[in-house]
Structures are given as C-alpha cells and as structure tokens.
Amino acid sequence: MANAHTSTFSAFKATLKRDLLIAYKRKNDVVNPFMFFLIVASLFPIGVSPEPERLSLIAAGVLWISALLAALLAMDNLYRADYEDGSLEQLLLSPHPLFFMVLAKNIAHWLVSGLPVVLVSPLIAYMLSLPDGSYHVLFLSLLLGTPVFSLLGSIGVALTVGLGSRGLILAMITLPMSVPVLIAGTLAVQQTQNGASLLGFLAIMGAMLLFALTLAPLASAAALRISVN
Amino acid sequence: MWTWFHKLGSPKWFYDISGRWLPWLVACMAVCLVVGVIWSLLFVPQDYQQGLTNRIFYVHVPVASISLAFFPLMAIAGTVSLVWKMKLADVVVKVAAPLGAWFTALALASGSIWGIDTWGTFWVWDARLTSLLLQFFLLIGMISLRSALEDTDAAAKACALLSIVGTINMVVIKYSVLWWDVLHQPPTNFTVDNSQPNGPEIWIPLVIMFLGVYLFFVISLILSVRNEILRRERRAQWVSELAAQ
Amino acid sequence: MDQTTSATSKQSPAQNQAVLLQASELFCERDDRVLFSGLNFSVSRGQVLQIKGGNGTGKTTLLRMLCGLNQDFEGTLYWQGQDMAEQEEAFHSALLYIGHRVGVNKVLTPLENLRWTCRLQREVSDEQLMSALAGVGLRGFEDSQCHALSAGQQQRVALARLLLSQATLWVLDEPFTTLDVDGVALLENLLQQHAARGGAVLVTTHHNLQIPGLEVLTLG
Secondary structure, three states, X not given: OHHHEOOHHHHHHHHHHHHHHHXXXXXXXXXXXXXXXXXXXXXXXXXXXXXXXXXXXXXXXXXXXXXXXXXXHHHOOOOHHHHHHOHHHHHHOOXXXXXXXXXXXXXXXXXXXXXXXXXXXXXXXXXXXXXHHHHHHHHHHHHHHHHHHHHHHHHHHHHHOOXXXXXXXXXXXXXXXXXXXXXXXXXXHHHHHOOOOHHHHHHXXXXXXXXXXXXXXXXXXXXXXHHOO | OHHHHHHHHHHHHHHHHHHHHHXXXXXXXXXXXXXXXXXXXXXXXXXOOOEHHHHHHHHHHHHHHHHOOHHHHHHHHHHHHHHHOOHHHHHHHHHHHHHHHHHHHHHHHHHHHHHHHHOOOOOOOOHHHHHHHHHHHHHHHHHHHHHHOOOHXXXXXXXXXXXXXXXXXXXXXXXXXXXXXXXXXXXXXOOOOOOOOOOHXXXXXXXXXXXXXXXXXXXXXXXXXXXXXXXXXXXOHHHHHHHHO | OOEOOOOOOOOOXXXXXXXXXXXXXXXXXXXXXXXXXXXXXXXXXXXXXXXXXXXXXOHHHHHHHHHOOOOOXXXXXXXXXXXXXXXXXXXXXXXXXXXXXXXXXXOOOHHHHHHHHHHOOEOOOHHHHHHHHHHOXXXXXXXXXXXXXXXXXXXHHHHHHHHHOOOOEEEEEOOOOOOOHXXXXXXXXXXXXXXXXXOEEEEEOOOOOOOOOOEEEEOO
C-alpha cells in the first residue's frame, strides 16, 4: 500500500509541471506582467527626463520598482483560478506537506512571471543608460531579489484569495513588506558603482532569499488553510 | 472545555476587571500628563541650539517608542489567538491595528514638527521616520484586510497570521532602512541629544511623560477592547443586563 | 437541539474496526446561527451514508469539516478510532474529496487534470488515466480543453478519479447535480461497488439514491 502512494517529491514535480503547463496555455498571463514591466520602465524617461545623465542616476531604482510592480500585478494569478475551480481544495487535501506544494506553485509562478523580467532587464537598463559596469550587478541582484517578491506576494495573495476586491489590499500588504529587497537591490547597484564589493550585497540578498524560501511558504500554506474555509 | 472557557469566560472577566482598574489608571495618567506637560513645556531649560521647538521631544519620544511596540504586541496576541483560539487575544489584534496607526501617525506628525526646526523642513527621509512610515502603511493594510474579510473567524486567523508575518518583516525593514540611511548619507546625523546637558532637570520630566503616555496607551487599548467586547457579545446575557442598568 | 439519526452508532471507536470515521458531539455555528449541535454519527466500511437537509442546513459545511478543510467547529473527529488531529496524513491518504467546485482547471484537458489530481495521491500511468476517462464516458474528449466541455462532462472528469482511487473514504458534495440519466446510474453503480469492496461513501444530494443498504443522515 505504502509504495502505491507518491513521494512528496513526485507530487511536487506534478504540481510544478501542471502550473507551467497552465502558464504555457494561458500565454496572456505570462506576457502581461512582462509587458507591464516594459511599459512602466519606459514611462520614466518620458515623465522624468530623457537626458542620459539623469536617467543613469535613477536607472537602477526604476528597474527595481518596475520589477516590483510587475511582480505584484502577476501575483493575482497564483491561486485565484485554483481557488475558483476547487483545485486548491485538492492541494490542501493531498497527503503531502502543503509547504512543498506551495513552494512548487511559487517556483512555477516565478519562472513564468519573474524570470522573463530578469532576462530582459539588461536591455531596459541599456535604454535607461545604466552605467557600464553595473549590468551584471543589476542582473544578479534581480535574479536573487525577484523570487523574494514572489514568495512574499504569495502570502498576501493567499490571505486575500477569497476576497472580491483584493487588488489594493494586496498592494498595501505586499509593497511595504518588499522594501528590504528593494533597498538591498538598489543599494547593490549604486554602491558597486562607488567601488563597494559586489559579494557582500549578493550575500545579503542571498540570505534574504533563503530566509524567504524557508518561512514564506509556511506562512502562505497557513494563509491558504485560513482562506479556504 | 477550554475553548468553552475562553469563549464565554474571558471577555466578561476582562470587562469586569478592567472596569475596576480604569478609574485608577485614568487618575494616574491625568496626574502624570498634567505634571509632565507643564514641567516639560514650561520649566525645562531651553536648548541653546534648538530653542523652544526642542520641547516637542517630550511628546515625540514617548509616542514614537509606544508606536514601535504595536507590532510585537499584535504578534504576541496573534500567536495566542491562533494557538489557543482565545477570543480576547483576537480582540486585541483587531483594536491594536487602528490604535497603532493613530500612534504611528502621531509619532510621524510630532517628528515632522520637530524636524521643521532641526532640519529646516518638515519631512526628511531619515531612517526612523521612514520605517515609521512603512509601519504606518502596513498597519493600514492590516486594517483594510480586517474590514474586507467579513467572516470574523477567518478574519481573526488571517489578521493573526499577518501580524506575525508583519512583525518579522518589520524587524527586517527597520534594519534595512537603517542600512540604507547610513549608506545614503554620511553619518553626520542629527542625534537626539548630542548637545544637551543630561541632568535630572531633563530626564525626570521625560520619565513622567513616558509614564503618562504609556498609561494613555494602556487606557486607550483597554477602552477599545471593552468596546469591541460589547459589540461582539451583544447577544450575551450579561451584556443585556449591563445595558438594562 | 440534539439530533438523533438512523446513522448514529454509539460504539466506542476502538471496539469496532469497521468504523472508519466517527464524529462526536459536533457543534458548529455560522454568524451567530447554530447549524448543528450535539451531532454524533459514524461511517463504517461498506456503508453509503447520504446526508440530507434543506438549503442552508450545513451539509457542505459538515463535509468540509470532516475533510479538515473547515476547522471552525467544536467536537471531535476520529479516524479509525484515533483522534483526527494526530492522523492527518493517514486520513488524507485514504480520502477522496470532490467538492461543489470539482477541481477541474478550465484550460487544461481532462487528461492533464486527472493526471495532476491523481498524482497528488499516487503514481498512475497514462493508460490508466485514459481508460478511466473512457469509463466515465469521455472517450474522444481526452485532449480538448475543459472550458469546451459541458458542466456535466466536467463533473465526469472529476468523477474519473473514483475509478482510479485507492482511497477508502469518498466524500462527495452534490455529485449528481449536473449528471444526465446515464451519469447518475454510473455513479450510483460506482458508489455501490466501492461499498461492496469495503470502502465507505459520504454523499450529499437531493437525489433519491437507488442503493441497497443506503443510510441517511438528515440535518436541520
């Protein structure tokens, strides 16, 4: 009997694959946050100033804030469809720890909404005249930082998934909580320009990611149990 | 049996006990605040640099220190409410959020007024003010989550969880904002009392103000908890008996 | 307002191995309204228990409480004689729940949906999945997206899990509502077979079930 049941790892894989498959079939959900990122980032040169000198000062902040807003916008897809069609109940009733199921969903979600933003960021950075030596810093810091946005956002979405008007509440909960990552990410870019060592910043962001990876899915799982009631 | 005890016993017990304590607490607060305000605003020697504005220090510091206590308070109450399903703890989580938002707003306002003289402008992205501002935003988020979740049991659990997550997050926010502040401006920061004489004529009124403001906080918390208890237990017999008196 | 029902059995849980799920002194209120109090019943192997009651009597709430989806109630649940709180993993491995919302994603195909829900519980091969879908009358629909299917067909996608499941306890919330005559007969048959195999079924429906040995618990 025991070996007829799946291991937690294969349930994890099944969930990851399923979510990636859904994203593949609903390409809009993948493309929209990405386009949103491009649009927000390109509003700054229009709104602030098109001069390269000025832009290069704010480039890192603009990219980070755009990435944060894009992550926030993408968050809503994470549990809503599953909540509405009942799949979330099946997830909660699986014999495996909900922590890993939530983690699988978060990873899938970041792969389709966070990673594209990270990958395209050097191009946008170029358009915003980011100083030459900062591209790898920006790329690496976004690579470490955007998963934290997804993990933190997941808590907020899990808490508000049953609500009709959740968009603003989600923003009010998630945005202040994301500030530490924003600070670390933008400081990394600015300080390395002034000659600080990159490693220290990456270590801090890596620590934030590990911290979020271990605690945030726990909180999301608890929040889902509360919301599915 | 225990859940039953918590459910029915605690709120009424708290209501009765707090009702007996309230007059004493209010009397103590009144004495402390009157003495403290008169002493600190009229008799404390003026700061030779900052002049009269410096005296808002006696309001700002106690209020700011209280507003930092709200998240830990909500986290503790939230844990109690999640683990032991104690209704009184959830009442505390609920009323602490708006109260905390008010105290945080007050701390921000008094800090800004103080800043007009110190910094020459009422807002500076100083580490303390920035993290207070973020705390204010998070508290507003908690209030709106509570009001959006209509089902009280789910709202209780969700807010308890958010208060725990929020407290952990606030710690990280505080340190990262401090770090951000240090790296963004050279550490020639304005500290609270670099040029002040530290004699008893300065700190005794401060202690009295601290006591008064802390008591004010405790009393406001008790009053709002009592209010919320009455609202929740409006169908219970003891509340109707109370109303009949 | 104590409720005594035909399904009530007052045996101590440990004495009877056949008893799978036992509920003791359940009390539940919603918005200051008591849905039920002092509710006792048990579900044993080989039993099909139908939960009846008008709208708003708490049928769905009761099922969700039993599954552990809803924890706002008082009273104790026992799984095979032991407190449910300590048995969660064992219970979830032995449980198959199909709710009001059947857990069928609209953009995925029936095959993909079934694959995921089954793999949360155990490994199944694609041949098994295909034959289960054929068994519920979805041959030829395996690869069309679910939003192209009718409500009854989506219900059947969920019901295909019953054919593959090794769970002992089935908890089904209104599984008959969207089914046609064939579907009803098919499902009744499945429930009967499951009970005959030594499984147990908890089902809410307004439908008059044609199952020998059916027991009924009426709420409200």
